[in-house]
Amino acid sequence: MDLPVIASSDRVYLRPVAFVDSPINMDDAAVRLAGGLLWFSAYELIVVRDGRRIVQRAIPAGNLPSDERLRAIAARVTGPRPPLSLGERILRFDQPQVMGILNMTPDSFSDGGQHLDNPAAAVAAGVDMGVQGAALIDAGGESTRPGAKEVWEGDEIARVIPAIEGLARSGTLVSVDTRKAGVMEAALNAGAHIVNDVSALLWDDRALEVVVRAQCPVVLMHAGDPRQGADGGRGYGDALIEVYDWLEARIDAVVAAGVDRSRIIADPGIGFGKSLADNLALLNGLAMFHGLGVPLLLGASRKRIVGALSNEAPAEQRLGGSIALALKGADAGVQLLRVHDVPETVQALRVWRGLRDAALTGR
Incomplete structure (x- = not known):
């Protein structure tokens, strides 16, 4: 050649x-x-x-x-992603799965306040998302919207633990969306199965130690400066390359610390510290991230990118754009889609799956 x-x-x-x-x-x-x-x-x-x-x-x-080097990358691109055995449940990565968002905050950009101080309602909402087709529920107690105030660790624990305990008792798979080591520990003890950290275990000096000790799966997200909020928008010279390199280095560091690569999930961090052009470049280049050799998570639901491309539609009016981005992820082989609108996304993926099944049988 x-x-x-x-x-x-x-x-x-x-x-x-x-x-x-x-x-x-x-x-x-x-x-x-x-x-x-x-x-x-x-x-x-x-x-x-x-x-x-x-x-x-x-x-x-x-x-x-x-x-x-090319052969090694190709092997990672094509290699199957082993399922995660999480208690009595198995999370598979051979097709796109939905992660339902459950926020227990007063100020999340899209759904803040719905389940704050009402653990029973939060558990019911999480169980409902599971019934609607979500493979797991992502429980969070601190908003990462632009300008959001940092939540004291004790308050964050008080917000999320009752809901996580209830969901775990119901047999629901749960991830905890947090940057704080103390919240991770409390959530894992309460029955959470996965840590989802927007700072890729960099915000809290003890976070990596907690994950290594627990040997739990972890989502590592790219957010630029780990202390930078969402939509910082500094702009990258080549967003696709820079985010890929950063995630590759971070995955290698976490593996070196003692977490098996098969228990790591990577998230390019749509909307976090990136301009509209950066986000579009990442979405168009999503398939390249399979070269990291780990399952991929895409969290674009109701994000600012949808509003920016649809006459500044407010968060509650971004369903159509969110579905479009979820299907973009599915077409790029993304294994986990973090969404607010579970039944609508699950329906879209079922239609997508039907089309794929028909194509693969050659009929």
Whole structure:
């Protein structure tokens, strides 16, 4: 293959492109994405030198150059993501799943105050989302909206623990959305199964220690400065490359600290410290993040990007855009979709799944 010489100091990336309905009759030209429902026939090869893209071209997926780094990335892109055994429940990653948002805050940008100081209502809402098709519920007690005040650890614990205890007793899978080590400990002791940290375990000096000791799955999200709020919008020179590099380095650090790679989930952090152009670049390049070799989470529900592209629609009027972004994630092979509107998203994914099943059978 006629490619420029790739130096050992160059950074290389592979983004799956040229998706196909089915691998049938493709003569091994199509490969499977992360053990899921999608197949593709080419990669976009990106080579970065001194912070600048020097190569950006499509190459056949079944005919990669004999470069060890590219082969290693391709193996991560195509390798199945093992399911997580969480108590009596199993969380699978061979198809897109819904994570329902359950906020116990007075000031979250979209649904703040609905379940504050009412654990019974919060538990009922979480159980309802499970019945509606959510694979797990993400419980949080601190808003990350722009300008939100930091919540004292004790108050955050008081907000989320009763709901987590109730959901765990009901057999519901629960993740805790927090940056604080003390909240993580309390939530895990109360029955939470996963830690979802918007700061990727960097905000609290003890957070990594808590996750390592518990050996629980963890979501590592990119937010730029871990103390920066949502929608900081500083702008990146090349958002896709910079966010990928940051997540790769963070995953490596957490693995080195003692967390098995199979228990890490990566989130590019749509809306956190990124401009509209950055968010669009990340969404269009989502499939490249499979090169990290871990399941992916997309949290774009009701985000500012929807309002920015739809005449400044307020948060409660962003259902259509949120569904569009969820399906964008599904088409890129994202395994977890964090959403406010569970039944609508589940319905959209069921239709998406029906189309995929029909395509894969060749009928």
